[in-house]
Amino acid sequence: xxxxxxxxxxxxxxxxxxxxxxxxxxxxxKQKVGNYPGITVDKKHGKCKISDExxxxxxxxPGTYSINPQTLDETIVLETLLNKKNESYPDAIIxxxxxxxxxxNLLLFTQIKDLQIPTILVINMxxxxxxxxxxxxxxxLKTALKTEIVLISSRKNIGIDVLKKELANYxxxxxxxxxxxxxxxxxxxxxxxxxxFSENSLYKSWLLITQQExxxxxxxxxxxxxxxxxxxxxxxxxxxxxxxxxxxxxxxEILKTAYKVDKSKATDxxxxxxxxxxxxxxxxxxxxxxxxLIFQSIFEWxxxxxxxxxxxxAKLSQLAKNNLPEGVFTNLxxxxxxxxxxGVLIFIPQIAILFLFISLLEETGYxxxxxxxxxxxxxxxxxxxxxxxxxxxxTACAIPAVMASRNISNWKERLITILVVPFTTCSxxxxxxxxxxxxxxxxxxxxxxxxLQGLTxxxxxxxxxxxxxxxxxxLNNVLKVEHRSFFVIEMPNYKVPSVKNVFYxxxxxxxxxxxxxxxxxxxxxxxxxxxASNGTSAYKNAEKHVTTLEENxxxxxxxxxxxxxxxxxxxxxxxxxxxFIEPVIEPMGYDWxxxxxxxxxxxxxxxxxxxxxxxxxxxxEGEDVGTIKERMGAEINPKTGLKxxxxxxxxxxxxxxAFAMQCIGTLAIVxxxxxxxxxxxxxxxGMGALxxxxxxxxxxxxx
Amino acid sequence: MGDTIASLRxxxxxxxxxxxxxxxxxxLLEMGCLPGKEVSLIQIAPLKDPLYIKVNGSHLAIxxxxxxxxxxxxx
Numbered sequence: 001x002x003x004x005x006x007x008x009x010x011x012x013x014x015x016x017x018x019x020x021x022x023x024x025x026x027x028x029x030k031q032k033v034g035n036y037p038g039i040t041v042d043k044k045h046g047k048c049k050i051s052d053e054x055x056x057x058x059x060x061x062p063g064t065y066s067i068n069p070q071t072l073d074e075t076i077v078l079e080t081l082l083n084k085k086n087e088s089y090p091d092a093i094i095x096x097x098x099x100x101x102x103x104x105n106l107l108l109f110t111q112i113k114d115l116q117i118p119t120i121l122v123i124n125m126x127x128x129x130x131x132x133x134x135x136x137x138x139x140x141l142k143t144a145l146k147t148e149i150v151l152i153s154s155r156k157n158i159g160i161d162v163l164k165k166e167l168a169n170y171x172x173x174x175x176x177x178x179x180x181x182x183x184x185x186x187x188x189x190x191x192x193x194x195x196x197f198s199e200n201s202l203y204k205s206w207l208l209i210t211q212q213e214x215x216x217x218x219x220x221x222x223x224x225x226x227x228x229x230x231x232x233x234x235x236x237x238x239x240x241x242x243x244x245x246x247x248x249x250x251x252x253e254i255l256k257t258a259y260k261v262d263k264s265k266a267t268d269x270x271x272x273x274x275x276x277x278x279x280x281x282x283x284x285x286x287x288x289x290x291x292x293l294i295f296q297s298i299f300e301w302x303x304x305x306x307x308x309x310x311x312x313x314a315k316l317s318q319l320a321k322n323n324l325p326e327g328v329f330t331n332l333x334x335x336x337x338x339x340x341x342x343g344v345l346i347f348i349p350q351i352a353i354l355f356l357f358i359s360l361l362e363e364t365g366y367x368x369x370x371x372x373x374x375x376x377x378x379x380x381x382x383x384x385x386x387x388x389x390x391x392x393x394x395t396a397c398a399i400p401a402v403m404a405s406r407n408i409s410n411w412k413e414r415l416i417t418i419l420v421v422p423f424t425t426c427s428x429x430x431x432x433x434x435x436x437x438x439x440x441x442x443x444x445x446x447x448x449x450x451x452l453q454g455l456t457x458x459x460x461x462x463x464x465x466x467x468x469x470x471x472x473x474x475l476n477n478v479l480k481v482e483h484r485s486f487f488v489i490e491m492p493n494y495k496v497p498s499v500k501n502v503f504y505x506x507x508x509x510x511x512x513x514x515x516x517x518x519x520x521x522x523x524x525x526x527x528x529x530x531x532a533s534n535g536t537s538a539y540k541n542a543e544k545h546v547t548t549l550e551e552n553x554x555x556x557x558x559x560x561x562x563x564x565x566x567x568x569x570x571x572x573x574x575x576x577x578x579x580f581i582e583p584v585i586e587p588m589g590y591d592w593x594x595x596x597x598x599x600x601x602x603x604x605x606x607x608x609x610x611x612x613x614x615x616x617x618x619x620x621e622g623e624d625v626g627t628i629k630e631r632m633g634a635e636i637n638p639k640t641g642l643k644x645x646x647x648x649x650x651x652x653x654x655x656x657x658a659f660a661m662q663c664i665g666t667l668a669i670v671x672x673x674x675x676x677x678x679x680x681x682x683x684x685x686g687m688g689a690l691x692x693x694x695x696x697x698x699x700x701x702x703x
Numbered sequence: 704m705g706d707t708i709a710s711l712r713x714x715x716x717x718x719x720x721x722x723x724x725x726x727x728x729x730x731l732l733e734m735g736c737l738p739g740k741e742v743s744l745i746q747i748a749p750l751k752d753p754l755y756i757k758v759n760g761s762h763l764a765i766x767x768x769x770x771x772x773x774x775x776x777x778x
Contacts, residue, residue: 066733103760104735237729244732248759271745280749372764376750385753409730486728487769491755491762 008088009048009056009167010080012112013096014105015063016365016492018124021154022096023060024504026164031060031504043076044508045088051168059088065104067111068211068240070486072406072673075214081115082204083217092170093119094163099126099134100493102259106251107244109145110178114203118173119147120166126151127158133262140258146174155498177203179250185242193229210240273494277369287370291392294357295461298395298427302349309349313342332529340525343610344518350427352510354396358389359505363497368489375487381469382476383420384413384487391417391468394424395461397513398666402673412481416472418673419683422666423468423659425461428605432657433460435609435629440650463658467690524607528574528600532615535572542568569615574599588656588692589649589699591637601662608657648703652695660691706777708756708770711744717775718742719758726772735759742775 013019023031027046044060061080062073069075080088095112097105102123113119123136142149148166152159182190182202190202197205208215208222209229218226230236276282317338324330361367367389375385386408394401401421408414425433434457441456538545546552546564555563569575570592577599578592585595593615600611616631635644661667667680674680711717721738736742736758745762746755752767 066730068729068733070730101761107733107735240729241727241732244729245737248735248737274746274755278746278748278755283749368764372746372748372753372755375764375766376748376752486730487753487764487766488728488731488734489764490734491764493762 005054007050007054007056007167007170008091009058010088010090010093011058011060011096012077012081012093012108013063014065014098014101014108014490016490017063017096017098017101017105018154019063019096020060020504021498021501022094022122022124022152022160023058024500025154025157025160026056026058031508043088048164050164054168056167057088059090064108065490066108067207069214070409078207078211078214079217081112081117082207082215085217090117092167092173093117094122094167095119096122096124098124099129099136100132102136103248103251103255106145106255107247109147110247110251111203113145113147113178114181114201116175116177116201116203118170118175120163120170120173121145121147121149122159122163123149123151124154127153127156133264135260135262137258141254144254144258146176146178148173177201179243179247181206181243181246184246185239189229189239196225196229206243210236270493274369274491277366278372283369283373287373290361294354294392295395297357298350298353302353305349306346309342309346313338313345316342328533331533332526335533336526336529337522339610339613340522341518343525343606344514344522346431347427347606348510348514350430351396351513352506354393354427355506355509356502358393359502359509360497363495363502365492365494368491371489372491379413381472382413382416382479383472384408384410384417386489387413387417390421391424391465394421394426397426397428398422398424398663399669400509400513402666402669405673409486412479415479415481415674415679416475418670419475419679420468420472422661422663422683422687423464423471425464425658426605426663428663429460429657431606432601432608433457433654435632436645436650436654436657438629439633439645440647460654460658467659471686524600524604525610528607528611531574531577532569532572532596535568535575538571539568542571574615587699588695589652589703591644593635594644594653598656598662601657602664604665605657605662646703648699651702652699655698656691656695658691659687659694661687706775708742708744708754708765708773708775709767711742711775711777713744713747716741716743716778718778720774720776722773727769731765731769734763735761736763736773741778742773 011019011023023044023046026048031044031046046058046060048056048058050056059080061077064070064074064077067078067081069078080086081090081093083089093112093115095105095109097109109119109121128134129136136151138149138151150159150163150166152163154160182194190206193205193209194202197208200208208218208226212218212223212226212230277286317334320330320334320338324333361370370388371385373385374388378385378387387405389407390401390404393404398421401424402418405414405417405421408417437453437456441453443451443453446452446455543564546567547560552560552563570579574596575592578595581595581599582590582592585598590598593612596615597608597611600607612632632645633643636642637644661683667684670680670683671677706717708717708719719736719738719740719742727736740759742756742758744754744756748755748764753764754767754770755762755764756770757763
């Protein structure tokens with residue numbers, strides 16, 4: 001123990017055992033997520049009071065079927081349980097199983113038990129035993145598994161206190177091994193292994209041999225020793241298979257006496273639901289309907305709170321300007337910080353609704369059916385049925401979507417999914433689309449029911465999906481990646497979602513997104529404000545320069561101030577940058593001011609609107625500019641004398657934003673997930689080229 | 704002879720025969736798909752792939768290419 005009264009506890013278990021429910025019951029609102037999920041693997045932990053003297057620090061490890069990892073998240077389980085220097089290395093382990101799938105759950109338990117760390121078995125959903133006709137002889141099971149067992153129902157809060165009492169007593173738990181793998185497989189090999197690594201339990205040493213590539217904590221000397229046992233790779237693979245078969249034999253023997261199911265009580269709700277939800281017609285109809293519902297809700301439900309947030313921050317900005325003493329500091333608050341925070345918070349409604357739906361789909365068990373339905377179709381595009389989850393999540397934000405691709409075990413399918421996800425229309429594109437559409441598309445109805453602006457928005461969503469699919473097909477044919485396809489998913493039983501679990505999930509994911517992405521957006525707003533209100537010598541001498549100009553001698557004071565302001569902006573640092581890239585973006589119909597917005601958008605797309613707002617409000621020097629939309633509508637292209645945001649430029653911008661990879665956050669997470677700069681650079685260049693060509697063509701054809 | 708999980712029809716059952724260990728991934732074994740265990744086909748996805756099976760008490764979906772590698776004796 002690190003402190004005299006804090007106990008490190010690890011929660012381990014198969015997916016769908018209610019492990020997270022138990023975690024929520026134990027820790028409640030005292031739980032935290034380590035880091036932004038994009039930066040490291042999501043690590044949920046929280047404190048739980050065990051007794052007056054003892055507090056447990058509980059870590060909810062990713063759900064896994066075995067200690068042998070298949071996915072990136074699962075390697076965390078291995079690393080935490082094997083590396084004694086890991087800050088979460090447990091003093092005690094809780095293995096969560098559930099009544100219906102006890103046999104498969106016990107495989108993981110026997111593996112964990114053999115690590116000889118104090119371990120307890122918790123059997124969840126015990127309240128459903130009677131209904132399902134399941135009878136477990138706990139005493140027999142305890143003796144056979146050499147462990148304490150607690151029956152709980154995490155949803156109904158049954159048995160949690162008993163578990164806490166047991167935890168306080170963890171030092172007295174039996175730490176004997178369960179499956180003596182050595183004698184059954186190869187007595188010589190394993191006794192040699194045991195001798196060489198006498199400091200470890202035998203099973204831990206065996207895991208170091210088989211999972212060496214994931215054990216980054218090993219020293220060079222240890223690796224060398226391990227390698228002496230890895231001369232015959234085929235043999236080791238065979239031993240792993242034998243070990244699993246042996247463990248199941250043992251489990252079967254134990255359960256034969258301790259676990260009884262009365263089959264007459266089994267209901268066929270599951271098979272009834274399955275036959276509808278995976279039906280060759282109804283399955284797709286229902287899925288399409290659910291998708292439609294999700295998108296509708298994102299727009300319909302979110303628009304009111306979003307307008308509210310928008311309005312409140314516009315008022316706050318004005319309020320700060322009016323009431324604080326004039327000066328640089330006030331400008332920073334009113335033009336930099338307040339709009340910056342507003343620009344982050346405005347995403348909460350949409351993100352929360354999307355996470356609410358995803359969490360519901362996963363909690364009920366429906367998501368696995370979607371994966372099952374879509375796998376063959378997605379495979380035609382080089383992806384997997386599991387790619388559906390990232391592609392749907394991508395409509396909120398590409399960052400969690402890229403991370404959601406982790407459970408695709410086939411590397412090529414996963415890579416393609418990661419590469420095409422940024423094409424899906426994320427919520428950061430929405431404010432850009434919204435303002436451009438309202439400028440260039442008239443708000444009229446077609447066929448009496450469809451709003452033309454709404455249809456345009458939908459077309460842009462479809463465009464994003466189409467781009468994703470086509471680039472996936474292209475990548476599938478071009479990429480030469482060695483891959484072996486292991487596609488095994490569990491089809492869990494249907495469940496009524498737990499309100500508590502869904503609530504925690506939505507709060508936690510939304511919070512993580514807002515804090516993670518919010519920092520970047522806020523920081524950039526401030527940087528942008530600074531770059532726009534400072535500049536080189538031409539900027540500093542703006543007032544003198546403009547007033548002494550011959551052509552300005554007849555202007556009244558107000559017009560003169562305006563000239564000074566725009567001259568200042570042109571010569572500010574950001575203006576210089578915008579001017580610098582103007583020749584490159586002119587063929588798409590943009591000027592240096594849009595150029596500034598484009599540069600800023602490379603941090604995050606939604607900065608586009610804020611950047612234009614900042615530029616115009618700095619330019620207007622404090623006078624009331626009206627809404628950003630009015631200001632954009634009034635902008636004139638000096639070369640043509642026509643409106644700057646006309647149909648051609650607007651379409652060109654829409655296409656540019658639909659295709660271009662303008663998100664540092666996504667590039668960083670792709671680098672992290674693919675462990676190479678090659679793929680994010682490919683995205684940046686490929687998507688950028690497509691965006692440039694599409695915008696160029698649109699502008700030149702339409703104007 | 705020659706029956707595999709892929710040749711089952713919906714509702715049919717079979718017993719898994721010994722399979723070659725180096726073809727079948729460890730994770731499938733760990734999910735309960737072991738020689739000697741009963742397997743039944745619950746559902747086939749609309750485009751004939753993947754297959755939704757129940758084996759050794761677990762409900763799993765596997766792709767046809769994998770199902771084709773697992774020999775069974777039909778019941």
